[in-house]
Amino acid sequence: MGDKVRCELCPTECELDNYQIGGCRTRINKSGVLYSLVYGKPCSVAIDPIEKKPFYHFLPATAAFSIATAGCVLDCKFCQNYQISQARPEEVDHKDLPPADVVRQALYYGCRSITYTYTEPTVFYEYMFDTAKLARDFKLKNTMHTCGYINSRPLRELAPFMDAADVDLKAFTEDFYSRICGGRLRPVLDTLVELKKAGVWIEITNLVIPTLNDDIKKISEMTAWIVNNLGRDVPLHFSRFFPYYKLKNLPPTPPGTLSDARKAALDSGLRYVYIGNLAGGGQNTSCHKCGRLLVERSGFRVNQNNIINGRCGSCGTGIPGVWG
Amino acid sequence: MGDEKKFRALLVSAALLIACIFSYNIFGEYLRADIFEYIKRRAYYENVLKNKGLDLREGMHWRKKQ
Known part of the structure; x- marks a missing residue:
């Protein structure tokens, strides 16, 4: 029935028969050649505050031109975007938006960055890669919100064009990943x-x-791993869960649990730990040295920003992140 | 053709027929499933995907033929 092809983009490495579509729903083997079905065909296009991704240490209070296609490499039972992430490309409406048009529109709407988000950008790797490359020529930054489920070779090739990544670390056990996410x-x-x-x-x-x-x-354990392997300056966002998709039987996360998690992360040595999806505290950035308020946020809005040239406006300490 | 030749031809044909029946019984299920699956996949591509305006773009890297 023709040549088999092994997709090497994500760690699932689907082996596809002729005309078979991968588990991500976006890649097909046609006569021994692997093709993407979603190149230049985003199903979601929007201009978001960068804080929504969430990025708290990356160009605060700027607009991010955000795109996504259908499909995902995982199957998380709590997915907040399952209508598009678990859909086939042919099941959702899409626009024709080649990389040049993405860049043109991002510039037109005054965005500082292009974000590959909503679903898992690994599934539209070629589209993201070409867009990111082109965006660089026009001084636009590239960011992605990813589950991090990608093989190292494609990641290494993409990284030089990527300025920032918000990675979902969904849990710190293999059991959770296999039972709840299929990865x-x-x-x-x-x-x-x-x-x-x-x-x-x-x-x-x-x-x-x-x-x-x-x-x-x-x-x-997770926060200790982050400190030891990535350093103390990586911002960590604990996000509140709400019953959704296949996990409607569970209650929302109690605010106390999020506070406990934040305290545990700070005790591990992390300097910037935030709480998301919850009105109230845990959203502001304070200087890790003098403790003064640097960025005050409410929702996705930045009320004040006291970071000057990447430094604390009060004591002059360098604040990790990309600020200008 | 003499009787002996006729008999030999009949013997060979019978042996071939038996081999075919045996093979079909052993492998038929897999072959049928393979062919039907392939026809289903191909029909889906031709009738659904092609009509949805999803152009194919060749994967950039990491293609490995088995």
Whole structure:
């Protein structure tokens, strides 16, 4: 029935028969050649505040031109965008938006960056790669919100064009990744280390789900791993879970659990730990040296920013991140 | 053709027929499944994907033929 092809983009490495589509729903083997079905066909296009990704240490209060195609390399039972991430490209409406048009529109709307987000950008790797390359020529930054489930070769090739990545570290156990997400933890950790090595600015998001990954001991293990392998300056966002998709049976994360997780992360040595998806505290940035308020946020809005040329406006300490 | 030749031809044909029946019984299920799956996949591509305006773009790297 023709040549088989092994896709080497993500760690699942689907082996595809002729005309078979990969688990990500976006790559097809046609007569022994692997093709992308979603190049230049985003199903979601929007202009978002960069804080929504979330990036708190990357060009605060700027607009990010955000794109996504259908498909995902994982199958998380709590996915907030399952309508597009778990859909086939032919099942959702898409626009024709080649890389040149993405860049043109991002410039037209005054965006400082292009973000590959909403679904898993690995599934539209070629589209992201070409767009990121082109965006660089026009002084636009490139960022992605990713689950980090990508093989090291494609990641190494992409990293020189990527300025920042927000990586979902969904839990710190292989069991959670296999039962809840249909993947593995190890490749995600490898991706984080690889991104750090490549000089890409990293922020990490951890969605805290009651009974599944809210064990403080495990959270402490995770934050200790971050400190030891990525350093103390990586911002960590603990995000509140709300019942959704296949996990409607679980309650929202109690605010106390998020505070405990934040405390555990700070105790591990992390300097910038935030709480997301919850009105109230845990969103502001303070100087790790003098403790003065640097960036005050409410929701996705920045109320004040006291970082001057990447330094604390009060004591002059360098604040890790990309600020200008 | 003499009787002996006729008999030999009949013997060979019978042996071939038996081999074919045996093979079909052993491998038929796999072959049929393979062919039907292939036809289904191809029909889906031709009738659905092609009509949805999803142009194919060759994967950039990491292609490895088995």
